[in-house]
Amino acid sequence: MPGHQLAPDIPADVLAAEQKHLAESRAALSAMRAHAQSLSADAAGDWVSQQILQSLLDQRVAALADHPDTPLFFGRLDRESGDDLPGTIYVGRRHVHDGHSKPLVIDWRAPVSRAFYQASPAEPMGVVRRRRFGYHGGALTAYEDEPLGEGDVELGPSKILTDEIERPRTGPMRDIVATIQPDQDEIVRSGLAQTVCVQGAPGTGKTAVGLHRAAYLLFTHRERLARSGVMIVGPNRAFLSYISSVLPALGEVKVDQTTVAGLLGEHAAPEDPLVAAVKGDARMAAVLERALWLHIVKPEEGLVFTKGAYRYRVADHEVREIVASLRGTTRYLPGRAALAQRLAHLVLVRMEQRGESPDDRVQDAVARSKPVKQLVDAVWPKLTPEQVLHRLLSDPEFLARAARSDLSPDERDLLLWPKPYRSHKSAKWSAADAALLDELRDLMERTPSLGHLVVDEAQDLSEMQLRALGRRCRNGSATVLGDLAQGTTPWSTSSWESVLQHLGQPEGEVTELTLGFRVPREVLDFAARLLPSVAPGLAAPRSLRPGAGSLSVRPGGSVAEAADAALAQEGSIGVIVPDALVAEVSRALSGRPHAVLDPDAAGEGEHRLLVVPATLAKGLEYDHVIVVEPADIVAAEPRGLARLYVVLTRAVTSLTVLHDKPLPAQLAM
Numbered sequence: 176m177p178g179h180q181l182a183p184d185i186p187a188d189v190l191a192a193e194q195k196h197l198a199e200s201r202a203a204l205s206a207m208r209a210h211a212q213s214l215s216a217d218a219a220g221d222w223v224s225q226q227i228l229q230s231l232l233d234q235r236v237a238a239l240a241d242h243p244d245t246p247l248f249f250g251r252l253d254r255e256s257g258d259d260l261p262g263t264i265y266v267g268r269r270h271v272h273d274g275h276s277k278p279l280v281i282d283w284r285a286p287v288s289r290a291f292y293q294a295s296p297a298e299p300m301g302v303v304r305r306r307r308f309g310y311h312g313g314a315l316t317a318y319e320d321e322p323l324g325e326g327d328v329e330l331g332p333s334k335i336l337t338d339e340i341e342r343p344r345t346g347p348m349r350d351i352v353a354t355i356q357p358d359q360d361e362i363v364r365s366g367l368a369q370t371v372c373v374q375g376a377p378g379t380g381k382t383a384v385g386l387h388r389a390a391y392l393l394f395t396h397r398e399r400l401a402r403s404g405v406m407i408v409g410p411n412r413a414f415l416s417y418i419s420s421v422l423p424a425l426g427e428v429k430v431d432q433t434t435v436a437g438l439l440g441e442h443a444a445p446e447d448p449l450v451a452a453v454k455g456d457a458r459m460a461a462v463l464e465r466a467l468w469l470h471i472v473k474p475e476e477g478l479v480f481t482k483g484a485y486r487y488r489v490a491d492h493e494v495r496e497i498v499a500s501l502r503g504t505t506r507y508l509p510g511r512a513a514l515a516q517r518l519a520h521l522v523l524v525r526m527e528q529r530g531e532s533p534d535d536r537v538q539d540a541v542a543r544s545k546p547v548k549q550l551v552d553a554v555w556p557k558l559t560p561e562q563v564l565h566r567l568l569s570d571p572e573f574l575a576r577a578a579r580s581d582l583s584p585d586e587r588d589l590l591l592w593p594k595p596y597r598s599h600k601s602a603k604w605s606a607a608d609a610a611l612l613d614e615l616r617d618l619m620e621r622t623p624s625l626g627h628l629v630v631d632e633a634q635d636l637s638e639m640q641l642r643a644l645g646r647r648c649r650n651g652s653a654t655v656l657g658d659l660a661q662g663t664t665p666w667s668t669s670s671w672e673s674v675l676q677h678l679g680q681p682e683g684e685v686t687e688l689t690l691g692f693r694v695p696r697e698v699l700d701f702a703a704r705l706l707p708s709v710a711p712g713l714a715a716p717r718s719l720r721p722g723a724g725s726l727s728v729r730p731g732g733s734v735a736e737a738a739d740a741a742l743a744q745e746g747s748i749g750v751i752v753p754d755a756l757v758a759e760v761s762r763a764l765s766g767r768p769h770a771v772l773d774p775d776a777a778g779e780g781e782h783r784l785l786v787v788p789a790t791l792a793k794g795l796e797y798d799h800v801i802v803v804e805p806a807d808i809v810a811a812e813p814r815g816l817a818r819l820y821v822v823l824t825r826a827v828t829s830l831t832v833l834h835d836k837p838l839p840a841q842l843a844m
């Protein structure tokens with residue numbers, strides 16, 4: 176029997192019944208929202224509690240918003256009886272119930288919804304029939320049935336899934352909740368304790384899966400994660416803006432989305448890639464630790480504390496013993512505070528020996544007194560991360576002491592500023608320095624950990640950046656996403672095991688997504704010619720989309736003509752150019768409404784036609800991509816071939832390559 180049943184032969188009465196259920200569910204959702212809006216925060220006792228309650232209520236109201244163009248449910252399961260759950264379940268973006276608490280739509284993340292993604296004729300999971308719904312705008316217009324209770328029949332390809340994947344892209348990324356594939360679902364639903372690392376070729380849905388996993392975990396561990404927090408870390412702000420509506424569309428309005436720079440400090444002083452590579456190496460952690468603790472000075476004098484007519488002494492050897500016992504057992508700043516307290520405690524003991532009975536307040540007062548402060552400042556000086564790093568990068572002798580044998584003399588030379596800044600206040604820090612400063616900050620005071628971290632494009636992070644992210648999930652877990660072939664930084668990794676190691680999650684499980692949903696096969700095969708040069712160990716990617724005729728390579732072609740041809744078709748257009756040609760190409764497109772993608776821009780604005788600097792294209796996609804002068808993209812940076820691989824794999828429908836210079840040899844086969 177045929178695996179699917181689709182419009183136009185679908186019975187009108189069945190469709191009408193499903194449309195009625197949609198109308199009822201929409202009405203019920205509005206009633207839920209109205210109810211949430213009617214709740215008052217006044218019930219809370221004090222002003223602070225009122226504010227907290229009001230913010231929770233506001234979030235609840237926002238999460239219950241009905242987006243008319245977004246289907247409220249996309250699937251239905253008819254189940255065998257035999258448990259307490261309803262026989263028919265509608266699976267949707269959020270839970271909806273009627274006035275009598277009867278569920279009309281079940282959240283896709285609920286355990287019972289899992290069968291929608293995983294059930295198959297061979298393993299029906301108690302489902303007799305799976306129905307997928309097709310929508311046009313917000314209207315339910317079609318459905319497709321898959322019989323799952325009739326033995327191991329072969330299911331044909333799902334047209335609704337194919338249509339969804341083929342739908343032209345406009346605007347920001349959208350959720351894939353209606354069409355998550357079984358291998359993607361496995362990752363999305365892996366447990367909170369599990370760190371997962373996903374290697375995947377361009378367009379295999381890594382970003383989509385990471386965002387859906389965040390939504391799944393927030394649903395499943397709502398209370399715990401509301402306290403500890405979930406954060407998404409992406410490569411740049413343009414990317415964050417592109418993905419920003421996915422989680423809100425899934426009802427998750429309270430997830431921080433940021434970049435590594437956003438997290439560690441927006442430092443961006445230019446730097447030689449060779450220097451950046453040394454600074455990014457995990458060996459720097461030991462160097463920094465030594466650099467910090469080298470600031471502790473061996474106490475040569477004791478303490479004299481005067482109170483009234485009495486003098487209380489702590490001998491120099493006693494001070495040395497305290498310092499020795501604290502060293503290595505505490506972070507730097509708490510250690511300083513503990514030294515002051517221990518000195519004060521010894522003074523208190525002397526007071527008691529004299530027959531006094533001082534209490535804790537006296538100990539605090541002694542700890543804050545001038546002689547104690549002076550001694551602590553001399554022995555265990557107050558420092559900032561900037562002071563320590565400034566000294567390390569300016570003072571060859573200090574660097575050598577801190578580095579010991581961890582760095583070679585050549586590496587130490589690379590680290591030293593050619594022209595040291597006068598003070599840490601005037602220093603201009605690089606992106607690599609930001610991770611070093613963060614490491615020092617953590618050596619001084621513990622960085623709080625989040626509940627879960629999703630790290631996208633993780634292949635681009637240095638070992639030191641990974642350590643910085645790792646501390647932010649050391650009591651939690653992570654979803655690590657990336658593609659070894661798309662590494663474009665001086666410190667790009669070649670092993671996920673090493674990434675997990677530096678992230679502090681060595682138990683993390685590495686898994687792979689292999690089927691591409693974005694790039695047409697013809698285009699992917701073309702781009703894959705670069706793979707043996709950029710990531711020799713990786714298998715060639717596969718694409719779900721044949722896309723015959725999607726590739727055009729034009730020597731001497733004009734960008735304006737290519738843009739006009741793309742403008743005549745539906746969907747977004749990205750003209751991806753070497754960074755140095757942005758202005759020139761933008762001029763060549765004059766007269767056509769377009770914008771230049773800006774690294775700091777909040778969004779792409781209204782324009783369908785965008786000029787995209789090659790270094791910003793990572794993670795993004797456009798229906799039609801026009802790539803200008805690949806040879807210049809390759810020549811612009813040390814890992815230029817990997818950059819070109821990224822750039823060539825952004826297209827959903829068509830890729831046009833324009834070149835005056837010869838194509839890189841790998842492509843010109």
Ligand SMILES: Nc1ncnc2c1ncn2[C@@H]1O[C@H](COP(=O)(O)OP(=O)(O)OP(=O)(O)O)[C@@H](O)[C@H]1O
Nearest residue numbers: 351354355356377378379380381382383692693794
């Ligand atoms: N199961 C799916 N159903 C429908 N569309 C999907 C599915 N999985 C992925 N997609 C779509 O494929 C495209 C690529 O997905 P995504 O950006 O997550 O891939 P990626 O692996 O992160 O790619 P890159 O490595 O290039 O950044 C997106 O438009 C996404 O919505």
